[in-house]
Amino acid sequence: MELGLYTFADVDPNAVDKGAEGARRLANLMEEIALADEVGLDVFGIGEHHRADYAVSSPATILAAAAVKTKRIRLTSAVSVLSSDDPVRVFQQFATVDLLSNGRAEIMAGRGSFIESFPLFGYDLDDYDKLFAEKLDLLMTLREEEVVSWSGETRAAIPGRGVYPRPLQEPLPLWIAVGGTPQSVARAGVLGLPLALAIIGGQPRRFAPLFDLYRESARRANRDPATLKTSINVHGFVADTTEKAADVFYEPQAAVMNRIGRERGWGPTNRQHFDQSRGPEGALFVGDPETVAEKIVAHHKIFGNDRFLLQMAIGLMPHGEVMRGIELFGTKVAPLVRKALTPAETGA
Amino acid sequence: MELGLYTFADVDPNAVDKGAEGARRLANLMEEIALADEVGLDVFGIGEHHRADYAVSSPATILAAAAVKTKRIRLTSAVSVLSSDDPVRVFQQFATVDLLSNGRAEIMAGRGSFIESFPLFGYDLDDYDKLFAEKLDLLMTLREEEVVSWSGETRAAIPGRGVYPRPLQEPLPLWIAVGGTPQSVARAGVLGLPLALAIIGGQPRRFAPLFDLYRESARRANRDPATLKTSINVHGFVADTTEKAADVFYEPQAAVMNRIGRERGWGPTNRQHFDQSRGPEGALFVGDPETVAEKIVAHHKIFGNDRFLLQMAIGLMPHGEVMRGIELFGTKVAPLVRKALTPAETGA
Numbered sequence: 001m002e003l004g005l006y007t008f009a010d011v012d013p014n015a016v017d018k019g020a021e022g023a024r025r026l027a028n029l030m031e032e033i034a035l036a037d038e039v040g041l042d043v044f045g046i047g048e049h050h051r052a053d054y055a056v057s058s059p060a061t062i063l064a065a066a067a068v069k070t071k072r073i074r075l076t077s078a079v080s081v082l083s084s085d086d087p088v089r090v091f092q093q094f095a096t097v098d099l100l101s102n103g104r105a106e107i108m109a110g111r112g113s114f115i116e117s118f119p120l121f122g123y124d125l126d127d128y129d130k131l132f133a134e135k136l137d138l139l140m141t142l143r144e145e146e147v148v149s150w151s152g153e154t155r156a157a158i159p160g161r162g163v164y165p166r167p168l169q170e171p172l173p174l175w176i177a178v179g180g181t182p183q184s185v186a187r188a189g190v191l192g193l194p195l196a197l198a199i200i201g202g203q204p205r206r207f208a209p210l211f212d213l214y215r216e217s218a219r220r221a222n223r224d225p226a227t228l229k230t231s232i233n234v235h236g237f238v239a240d241t242t243e244k245a246a247d248v249f250y251e252p253q254a255a256v257m258n259r260i261g262r263e264r265g266w267g268p269t270n271r272q273h274f275d276q277s278r279g280p281e282g283a284l285f286v287g288d289p290e291t292v293a294e295k296i297v298a299h300h301k302i303f304g305n306d307r308f309l310l311q312m313a314i315g316l317m318p319h320g321e322v323m324r325g326i327e328l329f330g331t332k333v334a335p336l337v338r339k340a341l342t343p344a345e346t347g348a
Numbered sequence: 349m350e351l352g353l354y355t356f357a358d359v360d361p362n363a364v365d366k367g368a369e370g371a372r373r374l375a376n377l378m379e380e381i382a383l384a385d386e387v388g389l390d391v392f393g394i395g396e397h398h399r400a401d402y403a404v405s406s407p408a409t410i411l412a413a414a415a416v417k418t419k420r421i422r423l424t425s426a427v428s429v430l431s432s433d434d435p436v437r438v439f440q441q442f443a444t445v446d447l448l449s450n451g452r453a454e455i456m457a458g459r460g461s462f463i464e465s466f467p468l469f470g471y472d473l474d475d476y477d478k479l480f481a482e483k484l485d486l487l488m489t490l491r492e493e494e495v496v497s498w499s500g501e502t503r504a505a506i507p508g509r510g511v512y513p514r515p516l517q518e519p520l521p522l523w524i525a526v527g528g529t530p531q532s533v534a535r536a537g538v539l540g541l542p543l544a545l546a547i548i549g550g551q552p553r554r555f556a557p558l559f560d561l562y563r564e565s566a567r568r569a570n571r572d573p574a575t576l577k578t579s580i581n582v583h584g585f586v587a588d589t590t591e592k593a594a595d596v597f598y599e600p601q602a603a604v605m606n607r608i609g610r611e612r613g614w615g616p617t618n619r620q621h622f623d624q625s626r627g628p629e630g631a632l633f634v635g636d637p638e639t640v641a642e643k644i645v646a647h648h649k650i651f652g653n654d655r656f657l658l659q660m661a662i663g664l665m666p667h668g669e670v671m672r673g674i675e676l677f678g679t680k681v682a683p684l685v686r687k688a689l690t691p692a693e694t695g696a
Contacts, residue, residue, distance in 0.1 A: 018494070018513070019446075019447065019517070022513045022516070023516050030416060050440075050511070051510070052510055054512070055512075057512055057513060058441045061408055061412045061445065069416055086434075092405040093406045095370075096405070096406050098367075099370045100409075116509075119507070120511070121504065122503065155470065156467075156471075158467075158468065161468050164402070169367070170367065
């Protein structure tokens with residue numbers, strides 16, 4: 001199983017000098033990605049937002065910088081809001097990241113959890129699903145064909161035109177990211193595309209039927225099982241002790257969840273709820289390396305997932321603590337998980 | 349006067365493995381930008397094309413990688429085809445490069461010399477100038493306002509929405525690049541934006557009236573002279589001897605000019621024409637460091653330009669020769685030019 005990290009590069013939306021705040025966060029982010037690469041993590045993901053509280057609106061731009069600062073780690077969006085972007089531009093940008101990284105780029109496409117990008121780019125939320133379906137179809141066409149012929153209703157037709165540059169990986173990896181909508185899960189299966197499921201609340205095990213739906217949808221569409229992969233993307237943090245992990249992570253993560261919650265009408269979170277969520281059945285992967293590794297392994301047994309991505313840098317987390325968390329995730333958690341998932345040798 | 353380089357990252361359009369060819373070229377390009385930074389050049393520009401013979405369709409993606417590989421050099425597009433892109437995305441991408449580079453990003457916006465991008469992104473060439481004028485207006489608004497209100501005919505209106513991230517430089521530098529159209533030159537002057545003029549044929553001195561038009565247009569619009577800057581962007585190459593510079597540069601540059609010429613109905617070029625063009629009155633800046641420095645200084649006396657950008661990596665130029673050319677440009681040409689343009693000390 002691949003292990004990795006993702007972040008939206010949170011910044012203080014009330015910073016007086018937003019440029020300086022953004023520059024600080026991106027400099028730290030570059031160090032975090034470089035360390036994740038050094039300690040042998042498999043994937044780093046960067047999300048797309050169009051809000052004052054996040055520094056990244058263009059994941060590929062950040063990933064291009066990360067490409068030349070790293071050697072091994074795979075670089076993905078987490079996610080690209082495909083619905084409100086142009087698939088040709090997205091493909092070109094990620095093909096460029098793929099060339100710069102020697103074949104380590106991936107696109108993780110989603111419909112968008114936040115919806116700020118729709119009015120900003122002139123899209124109608126009434127077309128929420130149609131936009132995604134059509135743009136995903138175009139993006140898949142761009143992966144398959146160098147000279148592209150495509151037409152639809154949400155974007156100008158392309159009558160047999162070359163799209164460049166071409167990526168090193170053929171095809172450029174494309175994941176579908178979903179929040180839990182069964183139709184989205186089934187679509188990924190029907191298309192034979194890898195599926196990433198964000199689990200940021202509730203009991204993760206309750207999401208298991210979605211993985212069954214995904215695999216069953218793919219089977220009915222006669223998709224090659226080799227093209228099917230699954231990931232779970234969760235919130236969590238690793239520190240030297242479980243107590244420290246909880247104390248460092250609680251406030252920044254709660255501040256973000258409460259801010260989003262106010263916008264969406266969720267009730268406020270609190271420390272008690274947080275402590276419950278970091279138990280074996282809860283959605284948060286917070287603790288010392290052993291605790292987090294055990295929880296990752298237990299959920300792998302439920303989901304059979306191929307990838308596990310952890311959002312540690314959420315809210316205004318101290319950079320030094322995030323760096324220590326990355327180090328522990330790569331040097332302690334990853335070996336424990338890999339050992340637990342290696343089939344026991346038979347005989348001897 | 350600032351001295352710099354620009355390139356479109358030419359690749360072999362007939363390469364069997366286009367991914368490998370693109371990866372090779374971008375790896376070399378990263379070395380070229382890093383060297384330009386090391387030898388003290390002031391600017392590196394990356395062009396946007398949507399063709400099989402160029403590896404860059406997204407300048408900001410390349411510049412983001414360059415941002416974390418360099419320390420001092422300014423990073424610009426050369427050019428961004430603003431007419432067929434979304435100014436919000438362009439602004440966001442270059443703001444990101446600005447944050448990654450600690451304030452070294454610039455946008456050089458143009459209407460597009462090649463026109464492949466128009467049908468690819470669903471634009472009508474009949475709107476060639478209107479698209480540019482409106483999108484430039486939006487881009488200028490994005491530079492000035494964090495919460496943007498804008499409406500026009502070529503792009504969805506933005507009713508008071510925040511656009512993030514904000515750059516470190518306020519405002520993010522924006523140049524207008526023109527090919528010689530007087531209306532475009534006058535527009536840059538009226539708007540008080542820096543002007544880059546591409547001179548890739550004929551006698552450069554004949555373009556001098558365009559600089560007069562620019563300055564006069566700015567004066568009549570009461571623009572602050574401090575905001576007015578000019579650049580000339582030319583083809584050329586530096587080697588240890590003038591003979592070598594000409595021999596290395598001729599074939600790759602001629603191949604490109606002939607390929608473009610066939611598409612545009614120009615007559616073919618030849619070595620005799622090339623040799624004439626690299627004389628003191630011609631458009632090519634090719635030779636040993638002294639020859640090129642003298643020509644740069646002579647044209648600075650005509651134009652009073654603030655910046656000089658040289659396209660050395662044009663066509664399938666050998667990487668090693670380009671690296672030597674960059675070294676000579678930074679360590680030999682630049683000191684000669686700077687010395688010649690430093691006012692002689694008076695008194696003593």
